[in-house]
Amino acid sequence: MDGRQYYTDRKDSEEIAVIEAKDLTKRFGKQLVFENLNFKIPDGEFISLIGPNGSGKTTLVKIMMGLEKKTSGELKIDKSQTIGYVPQFRNIDLDYPLDIEQFVRLNLKFTISPTKRRENNELIKTILAKTKLTELKDRPLGLASGGEKQKAYLAQSLLNDPKILILDESTASLDVEVKMQLMDLVKELNEKYNLTVIFITHDYELTKKYTSRALFFKGKTLEEVKVSDVSEDMFEMGS
């Protein structure tokens, strides 16, 4: 099936929210990070999460992942939705020993059943192909380029067949061309498999080109902005 058609077929189900926040508030001790966030993320949307450094983007997705506790309010996530999460920072140095395939495999569940093992091997093959890593699979991750590393992180997060994908500044520090390749790949997953994507970024062009809507941290609150209304000054650091 052609990706685009699938995208339009989906239109009438678009109002199903997979994530919904009501008056969501987070404090670290006395420090208020954000207050009374209200938003809905519809199924299959490619949405960007933008705002200056320190505004709470990472904290918000960590709450979605259950890695941080909310202070008050509500965050509803559809139970059927597994989430794949590519964190902002990873410590992979030059000496890192595992090759790309082995790195991706870390996220596999343990099994001794031969059938399951075969299934796992198939799954790895599929995921490596999907993320265009098949030819690079034997390269030590420590020696991979920035873009290859990001693809490996992406591949690993796709192993448990997520319905929602969260990318935390995955394109930061990549060359323009490499950024576009990675984003094309994510867009393809979004359209082909109806994957909901939450993309944290400081990149104006990528937001315009790939996402349909932006959640914008303005002060301590979050505004929903149509992509046509996204302006460059929303990306000024420290604003």
Next chain:
Amino acid sequence: MFGYEFMKEAFIASTFIAITAGLVGVFVVSRNMSFLSHTLSEIGFAGAAFGILVGISPLAGMILFTLVSSIAVGSLSTESSRREASISAISSLFIGLGILFLSLSSESSSYATNILFGSIVGISSKEVNQLMILALFVIFVFIIFYKPLSFDSFDHIGARAAGLPTRLLSIAFLVTLALSVSIGAQIVGSLLVFVLLTLPGATAKYVVHTVPKLIMVSVGLSLAGVWLGLYLAFVTNWPVTFFISAFEVIAYFLGLSYKNWKLNH
């Protein structure tokens, strides 16, 4: 050489110890805990001396001290730089304590030499059994936690992101590390146990790139060093520890050269 009962005992004990150390070592290296394993062996020295002083066995004293301190470290701040500073401060205190315990106890000073430098050849069959049980326990824990522990050790951030209980894994690992230090010290001594716990794992990292292969190479190097050390010690009457550390250090630098050579080809 197996005509001698004591060599047979020594061989069995060191085989188990080498397997354990090689296995644990892969994870010590990937979790960046070489430093901690060094410190734990110093703490282990104090523990062994304490064991002698109060009349429990040196092994029991060592396990007691290393277990308590590794769990304390596990609950300390997770920020590694701050952790290392406080660990090294504490470790010097423990060396001092070890010396104090030894001088307070009435045992002869050959005990001190044994603790520091190893005494595998004098090992009794009861001690061999103890070491075997401890080693099997460590291996068992690794089999149980193999998958999640690999994930957490080779990609801590990813493991957290995937929702793994990383805290629990860290404590399970620290417990096995403490036990490995304690049993490894019985052969190479607490002064050099970190050689067995870090060098084979570090060498493996330069030559192979999957977790199972890392474990195989590390265990292989650890076994080779220990067996060769025992044999050469038997033949020459020089200390086992010398041969083991010499072997592992040479293997390490060969591995490093191999990696650099491969990078340029």
